[in-house]
Amino acid sequence: MQVNNIGFLLTDIKRLMRREYLKSKLPMTPMQARALVYVSRCEGIRQVALAEMLEIQPITLARLIDQLALDNLVERRPDPKDRRAYGLYLTPEAAPSLKEIDIEIERVRKKALQGLTEEQVEAAMEALTLMHTNLSTDSPL
Amino acid sequence: MQVNNIGFLLTDIKRLMRREYLKSKLPMTPMQARALVYVSRCEGIRQVALAEMLEIQPITLARLIDQLALDNLVERRPDPKDRRAYGLYLTPEAAPSLKEIDIEIERVRKKALQGLTEEQVEAAMEALTLMHTNLSTDSPL
DNA sequence: GTGTATAGTAAGCAATGTATATAATAATCA
DNA sequence: TGATTATTATATACATTGCTTACTATACAC
Numbered sequence: 001m002q003v004n005n006i007g008f009l010l011t012d013i014k015r016l017m018r019r020e021y022l023k024s025k026l027p028m029t030p031m032q033a034r035a036l037v038y039v040s041r042c043e044g045i046r047q048v049a050l051a052e053m054l055e056i057q058p059i060t061l062a063r064l065i066d067q068l069a070l071d072n073l074v075e076r077r078p079d080p081k082d083r084r085a086y087g088l089y090l091t092p093e094a095a096p097s098l099k100e101i102d103i104e105i106e107r108v109r110k111k112a113l114q115g116l117t118e119e120q121v122e123a124a125m126e127a128l129t130l131m132h133t134n135l136s137t138d139s140p141l
Numbered sequence: 142m143q144v145n146n147i148g149f150l151l152t153d154i155k156r157l158m159r160r161e162y163l164k165s166k167l168p169m170t171p172m173q174a175r176a177l178v179y180v181s182r183c184e185g186i187r188q189v190a191l192a193e194m195l196e197i198q199p200i201t202l203a204r205l206i207d208q209l210a211l212d213n214l215v216e217r218r219p220d221p222k223d224r225r226a227y228g229l230y231l232t233p234e235a236a237p238s239l240k241e242i243d244i245e246i247e248r249v250r251k252k253a254l255q256g257l258t259e260e261q262v263e264a265a266m267e268a269l270t271l272m273h274t275n276l277s278t279d280s281p282l
Numbered sequence: 283g284t285g286t287a288t289a290g291t292a293a294g295c296a297a298t299g300t301a302t303a304t305a306a307t308a309a310t311c312a
Numbered sequence: 313t314g315a316t317t318a319t320t321a322t323a324t325a326c327a328t329t330g331c332t333t334a335c336t337a338t339a340c341a342c
Contacts, residue, residue, distance in 0.1 A: 159297095170296085170297060170298085171297085171298095172297075172298065173297095197298085197299070197300095198299075198300065198301085200299095200300085200301095201298070201299055201300080204298090204299095205298095223307075223308070224306080224307060224308085225305095225306060225307045225308075226307090
């Protein structure tokens with residue numbers, strides 16, 4: 001029941017990073033920005049696949065894509081081989097937004113990691129990646 | 142613009158830990174549980190002070206306390222020296238809940254940290270604590 | 283062909299957080 | 313003292329992220 005709990009710490013950092021991001025006044029929310037980044041890395045991906053990558057429900061992703069489509073940053077193109085499915089593609093307008101997001105992510109990252117050595121960052125990433133894996137698997141415990 | 146971003150990773154882990162916690166079917170939400178734990182560690186604390194510890198707005202905390210008070214786990218006692226303020230205290234009924242929360246936190250922690258060495262956990266805690274400090278201070282950058 | 287699985291969406295809701303405003307009280311200072 | 317300012321808690325209204333459940337349309341498998 002210590003207050004210096006790793007879950008509490010993670011929760012706080014996540015909130016603080018979001019707060020920091022919001023100072024940027026970028027028009028897209030953090031998760032929208034993230035979805036946009038992922039689309040740019042996997043153009044043509046289907047919504048189910050992207051939802052799985054982000055580990056959120058398809059409907060949750062659908063809403064993010066709705067917004068990005070409304071803002072004319074992402075386009076749903078019908079899949080020629082499966083009439084149920086869409087491929088997600090960037091619009092030409094997406095490029096500047098992606099650049100701004102990139103800069104903003106880097107700014108927040110720098111602020112968060114100020115004063116940490118490269119080794120410390122590496123160690124943290126390694127530990128966090130393991131935690132992610134542990135929590136993703138549906139083992140008991 | 143890498144997808145293996147520390148912010149993304151933190152976001153995911155936090156979501157996965159929440160999901161894991163929710164499997165417990167404990168009647169209080171994660172933040173309610175956390176607030177209860179903090180009250181147990183600082184009985185008599187005022188709401189502003191607790192909100193500051195949790196780094197959330199006073200109104201956000203007020204709602205958490207409302208719920209805990211409704212569930213008869215926390216009591217607002219008028220501060221004898223300041224008629225605007227309340228001290229937060231556990232009710233007698235809180236003890237069993239705290240025990241359950243403790244067990245649940247430990248379960249999630251174990252699942253998340255499975256396979257990590259003590260050194261890895263230490264390193265992660267150290268890095269995360271530094272990040273927390275960096276993000277809490279209102280420096281520019 | 284019939285039954286089952288999959289892709290996407292709709293509706294409705296919950297948790298967490300915010301900004302802004304207000305009431306009551308306390309503290310400061312002229 | 314009395315006026316101004318600050319602090320404590322709360323009300324209202326809202327946004328974001330996430331969920332469950334249910335539905336339509338299409339694909340696949342037997």
